[in-house]
Amino acid sequence: AQSVSQHNHHVILSEAASLELGCNYSYGGTVNLFWYVQYPGQHLQLLLKYFSGDPLVKGIKGFEAEFIKSKFSFNLRKPSVQWSDTAEYFCAVNARNYGQNFVFGPGTRLSVLP
Amino acid sequence: KAGVTQTPRYLIKTRGQQVTLSCSPISGHRSVSWYQQTPGQGLQFLFEYFSETQRNKGNFPGRFSGRQFSNSRSEMNVSTLELGDSALYLCASRPGLALLHYEQYFGPGTRLTVT
Numbered sequence: 001a002q003s004v005s006q007h008n009h010h011v012i013l014s015e016a017a018s019l020e021l022g023c024n025y026s027y028g029g030t031v032n033l034f035w036y037v038q039y040p041g042q043h044l045q046l047l048l049k050y051f052s053g054d055p056l057v058k059g060i061k062g063f064e065a066e067f068i069k070s071k072f073s074f075n076l077r078k079p080s081v082q083w084s085d086t087a088e089y090f091c092a093v094n095a096r097n098y099g100q101n102f103v104f105g106p107g108t109r110l111s112v113l114p
Numbered sequence: 115k116a117g118v119t120q121t122p123r124y125l126i127k128t129r130g131q132q133v134t135l136s137c138s139p140i141s142g143h144r145s146v147s148w149y150q151q152t153p154g155q156g157l158q159f160l161f162e163y164f165s166e167t168q169r170n171k172g173n174f175p176g177r178f179s180g181r182q183f184s185n186s187r188s189e190m191n192v193s194t195l196e197l198g199d200s201a202l203y204l205c206a207s208r209p210g211l212a213l214l215h216y217e218q219y220f221g222p223g224t225r226l227t228v229t
């Protein structure tokens with residue numbers, strides 16, 4: 001079955017610390033990859049997406065992610081977090097060989113301490 | 115453009131009742147997907163509609179059903195509610211099913227509480 005895992009349930013960082021959130025998926029075919037963010041009380045918003053091409057993609061608010069096909073991973077990074085980055089982060093995968101379902105990871109809650 | 119809207123925002127129902135949730139996609143978007151979000155299970159895909167036809171379905175029992183109208187608005191129905199159906203139900207829309215349209219835009223959700 002299709003699955004997406006996220007390494008950490010809850011990450012706590014101080015402002016200016018670097019961030020890396022792990023995401024792994026279990027498909028063998030072509031995939032589209034996404035990171036979504038849900039700020040407290042707000043809608044899910046797209047941070048960045050990967051369809052093809054350069055495996056290092058840049059998104060909004062200084063976030064970037066790297067697709068490593070051999071590791072089935074799509075980790076999210078930010079060099080220096082801010083208190084306003086406190087939110088829940090979801091990795092999502094759409095595997096074209098499995099129809100068009102989007103499968104989300106369980107989410108990682110990020111708390112940034114001022 | 116206005117975003118995805120969902121009504122109602124909050125709902126309290128009793129076990130055994132049925133409920134209908136509504137979603138209006140972004141203007142011009144023809145695909146609507148529904149998700150259930152719970153603290154324990156995260157976001158789980160329910161189904162996707164495009165041009166009034168269900169295109170994909172997740173692993174939910176038949177008590178969960180949906181439909182889409184010609185104006186792309188969608189409704190989701192849950193019959194014979196169970197306590198475990200308490201969740202945030204999210205609707206997401208996108209322009210179509212092509213590769214270029216794989217980005218989804220989410221609504222604020224309907225918080226359903228079953229007592």
